[in-house]
Amino acid sequence: MLRRLVFAVAVAAIAACGDPNTGVGIEVIDAHVVRVIETGDHEGAKYQRLAVQLDGSLYRGEVVELEWDGRRALNENGFLSPGDRVLLTLSRTGSTRTYTISEIVRLPSLWPFVVVLAAALIVVGRWKGLASLAGLGASIAVFLLAVLPAVRNGDDPLLATLVGSIGVLVVAVFVVHGFNRKSVAALLGTLGTLVLVVGLAAVAISVARITGLGTEDAIFVFVGTQGKVDMPRLVLAGVVVASLGALVDMAVGQASTAFELSAASELHGSRLYLSALNVGRDHIGSLVNTLALAYFGGALPLIVLVSLGFQPLSVSINSEEITQSILAVLIASIGLVLCVPLTTGIAVALVDRVKPMPATSI
Known part of the structure; x- marks a missing residue:
């Protein structure tokens, strides 16, 4: 019964958020890094040149070359590697499509810590932990x-x-x-x-x-x-x-x-x-x-x-x-x-x- 309640609450919360890739006047597409073409430093500003494959939209599978210099700035901890998932913003000018790396998909990296928290609560707190x-x-x-x-x-x-x-x-x-x-x-x-x-x-x-x-x-x-x-x-x-x-x-x-x-x-x-x-x-x-x-x-x-x-x-x-x-x-x-x-x-x-x-x- 408790598991069903938690599941129902989670589904309702996710449904209430709607499409996570939908914004006001913004089209966002899932993608992943295929390879790193170049990593450099331009007047103190670090950047990467990446080959990125689209995982969504009508152009799924298409590979585009994009520059990544962070949302505001970039350091080594923000460098991307092949396989890393990113979110692309699509803008159109006539028939021309322009993609920009909007953000790194970070939330999945937190799931192991969620599992550790849940396990610790259940092992130490038992039913109280599950209730919490x-x-x-x-x-x-x-x-x-x-x-x-x-x-x-x-x-x-x-x-x-x-x-x-x-x-x-x-x-x-x-x-x-x-x-x-x-x-x-x-x-x-x-x-x-x-x-x-x-x-x-x-x-x-x-x-x-x-x-x-x-x-x-x-x-x-x-x-x-x-x-x-x-x-x-x-x-x-x-x-x-x-x-x-x-x-x-x-x-x-x-x-x-x-x-x-x-x-x-x-x-x-x-x-x-x-x-x-x-x-x-x-x-x-x-x-x-x-x-x-x-x-x-x-x-x-x-x-x-x-x-x-x-x-x-x-x-x-x-x-x-x-x-x-x-x-x-x-x-x-x-x-x-x-x-x-x-x-x-x-x-x-x-x-x-x-x-x-x-x-x-x-």
């Missing part, structure tokens, strides 16, 4: 099938993301951890913290004058949707999504701690709350650090660029791109900290509802 895979697939499907189309159609990005996030939370908590009081405590703690995160992020984006147009990709989104997407609210939605995983982790950990401490001892009420809170304090430090490193790891090229000093440091560190990354780390970290006492309180309240108070001797 199903939860991951369902979470991705929620964003692909619900959130993304809504944002693309010009609906409120924040509202669409919040609705999708609730769906993701329900799947992530109940599918992986089962339907029980512990899961209910984790879900309520996460939702409560999420409300605080949205409020804090909205204030921060307003105060910091974040337009949502600080990157080239963001400008393409704005222009490509003819201004239908509210870019500041899209940034706000991004902060919510980025915080979600860490908040679920923290909430589930705190709920589990409270229930396990209660089961293993006679703790209840304020004593149980304080004991679970002490465990949460240890968890906070490691998760906040992990969150910050994940953000700054993704922004490492930008940080290196700033350190080179091509523009004044005062201008660089106040750029919208860097400010937005720092803002996301700060808001997510605040959310993690607040999640601990909130979820712990909810979990203790639910524990005390089912666990009778020990009798006190007079």
Whole structure:
């Protein structure tokens, strides 16, 4: 049953994406490299001259000679070899066809790592690991099938993301951890913290004058949707999504701690709350650090660029791109900290509802 559910979700997600080679006014054709004709360096810019065979379209099997110099630039790690798959862009001028190598087909190279992840989850986590895979697939499907189309159609990005996030939370908590009081405590703690995160992020984006147009990709989104997407609210939605995983982790950990401490001892009420809170304090430090490193790891090229000093440091560190990354780390970290006492309180309240108070001797 679980395998059928995962398969159905995967098929639905793929179908929702449509033809992957179809774009707005762009015709893309699958091809592969037959041989490398030349590899050279022109005034510091590396390039390759390749013989490429078309694998699609009416001209399937035709071999063309093309130059590959990367999307923006090229180094040795981007050099192609015979057998490598590429995507070609076709343009027509009258009866003349012109092909350009648009991109390398990279996704298949990631499948071995997907298999390793799935195997590790199943071997170590067993049924919980299998359930987590199903939860991951369902979470991705929620964003692909619900959130993304809504944002693309010009609906409120924040509202669409919040609705999708609730769906993701329900799947992530109940599918992986089962339907029980512990899961209910984790879900309520996460939702409560999420409300605080949205409020804090909205204030921060307003105060910091974040337009949502600080990157080239963001400008393409704005222009490509003819201004239908509210870019500041899209940034706000991004902060919510980025915080979600860490908040679920923290909430589930705190709920589990409270229930396990209660089961293993006679703790209840304020004593149980304080004991679970002490465990949460240890968890906070490691998760906040992990969150910050994940953000700054993704922004490492930008940080290196700033350190080179091509523009004044005062201008660089106040750029919208860097400010937005720092803002996301700060808001997510605040959310993690607040999640601990909130979820712990909810979990203790639910524990005390089912666990009778020990009798006190007079």
